[in-house]
Amino acid sequence: MATEPKFIVLVGPPGAGKGTQAVKLHEALNLPHVASGDLFRQNLKDETELGLKARSYIERGELVPDDVTIAMVMERLSQPDCVNGALLDGFPRTIAQAEALDQALAARGQKISVVPYISVPDEVLVERLSGRRLCRVCGKSYHILFNPPRQPRMCDEDGGELYQRDDDKPETVRNRLKVYWERTSPLIDYYRRRGVLVEINGDQPIEKVAADLRTAVADD
Ligand code: AP5
Ligand code: MG
Numbered sequence: 001m002a003t004e005p006k007f008i009v010l011v012g013p014p015g016a017g018k019g020t021q022a023v024k025l026h027e028a029l030n031l032p033h034v035a036s037g038d039l040f041r042q043n044l045k046d047e048t049e050l051g052l053k054a055r056s057y058i059e060r061g062e063l064v065p066d067d068v069t070i071a072m073v074m075e076r077l078s079q080p081d082c083v084n085g086a087l088l089d090g091f092p093r094t095i096a097q098a099e100a101l102d103q104a105l106a107a108r109g110q111k112i113s114v115v116p117y118i119s120v121p122d123e124v125l126v127e128r129l130s131g132r133r134l135c136r137v138c139g140k141s142y143h144i145l146f147n148p149p150r151q152p153r154m155c156d157e158d159g160g161e162l163y164q165r166d167d168d169k170p171e172t173v174r175n176r177l178k179v180y181w182e183r184t185s186p187l188i189d190y191y192r193r194r195g196v197l198v199e200i201n202g203d204q205p206i207e208k209v210a211a212d213l214r215t216a217v218a219d220d
C-alpha cells in the first residue's frame with residue numbers, strides 16, 4: 001500500500017490505453033482504479049437514474065454534463081478505499097471537473113501527485129477502438145489484433161463472451177475524438193502549468209508504455 005496519499009490522473013484521448021494501463025498500475029501500486037466510463041456503464045447496465053441521465057450522451061459520444069459526472073466521481077472518491085489515493089481514468093475531462101477535483105482534494109488536505117498524459121496519433125486511435133473487445137463478465141479489455149484473447153471471442157480470465165462497446169462504432173468514435181480535442185485537451189496545459197504533467201508516448205507496445213508509466217509515477 002502506498003505510504004503517502006497518491007492521486008494519479010491518467011489523461012489521454014479515447015483509445016490511448018488509459019484503461020489498459022490503469023489495470024496494470026492498479027496491480028503494481030495497489031491503488032483503486034476509478035474509471036468514470038466504467039462507473040457510467042455499470043449504471044447503464046443496472047438501469048439506475050444516473051444511467052438513464054447519462055445514456056443519450058454516451059451513445060452520441062458527447063460528455064455527460066459536469067454536475068452529474070462530478071457528483072458520481074466524488075461519491076466514489078469518498079469511499080474508504082480511496083482515502084490513501086486513487087488511479088483516476090477518464091476523469092477529469094473538462095476544466096470544471098479538474099477544478100472540482102482540486103477543491104475536493106484540498107478540502108481533504110490532499111492533492112494530485114502526477115498526471116501521465118498518454119499521447120497517441122488520431123489515426124492509431126481509430127484502429128484501436130474499432131478492434132477493441134470487452135468481457136461481458138469482468139470488463140477486461142482486448143484488441144482483436146494488438147492484444148487478442150487466447151481463444152477467439154472468449155475472455156482469458158473467466159471464459160466470458162467478448163463484445164464491442166456501442167460507442168466504438170466509427171461515427172461515434174469520430175465524435176469522441178472531436179469532443180476530446182475541444183473539451184479535454186485543455187487539461188494538458190492546465191496540469192502542465194501546475195508542474196504535475198508527464199508525457200508518455202502511448203504509440204508503443206503495451207508493455208513498453210506500462211514500463212514508462214511505472215517510471216513516471218515512481219519519480220513524482
Ligand atoms: P470512457 O469509457 O472513459 O471512454 P474514453 O475516454 O473514450 O476512453 P476509452 O475507454 O475508449 O479508451 P482507453 O484510453 O481507456 O483505451 P483502452 O485501454 O480501452 O468514456 C465513455 C463515455 O462516457 C464518454 O464518451 C462520455 O460520454 C462518458 N464519460 C466518461 N467520463 C466522463 C467524464 N469525466 N465527463 C463526462 N462524460 C464522461 O485501449 C483501447 C484499445 O486499444 C483496446 O482494444 C486495447 O487493447 C488497445 N491498446 C491499448 N494500448 C495499446 C497499445 N499500446 N498498443 C496497441 N493496442 C493498444
Ligand atoms: Mg477506458
